[in-house]
Amino acid sequence: MADPMRIRAALAGDTTTVRVLMSHPMEPGTRKDASGALIPAHFIRDVEATHNGKSVLKAMFSGSVSQNPFLSFKFKGAAKGDKVSVKWSDNKGDSRTDEATIA
């Protein structure tokens, strides 16, 4: 199981800004190790953020997203104390879900 995500969600006016820092190696599958062998691809493919069971953002990543991916987005219609949950799944079938409270 991968390390937990760090999620910050802050309400300003009627807009909630969510910032997520996922912990993942994001190997693109094009890099070589010291002996010249290709390092197999290992990256997050799907990310979905939900608020009260409603999807607020879906993202598809490729191996060209940086290691420990950062994602920031904004949505309307949330209140303080609501929960935002983020789920990712990678190309090896691993996945992780974390949630944060909107401050």
Add this chain to the structure above:
Amino acid sequence: MTTTRRDAIKTTGAFATLVSLGIITQAQANAAVSHDSFAVKSLEDALKAIGGQAASNDQVSVVSPDIAENGAVVPVGATSKLPNTTEMYLIVEKNPTPLSCAFTIPAGTDADVQTRLKMGQSTNVIAVVRADGKLFSASKETKVTLGGCGG
């Protein structure tokens, strides 16, 4: 599974015919990109996977630095002021696989996303958005001092 091979061929055939007749456009056929789209090797193929050429529009903007010292971590964002923006894509033109990420924006979510991408060399960063079913784009050049794709 009751679906026979023959049925599958018939269905695919009928679907291909509809596409070729222009009854349903290619864009509708690929409402969202699949994971395979991320493996394409050129900018043309990446645009094709999204659904064709995008018109340049000043309501779309790419947020990317002029000079990135480390190509492994380049902060890149995209915003769109067009109403009904439903999808956003980030393309790094000279990367081995140019299509980098795709976002689906449901109603209520702002068309304003930021992330961090890897860049192999100095390149144009292109944001493509789908608004009201049409594609619009914006691009910006980023110079990379140290590439981040290995080799």
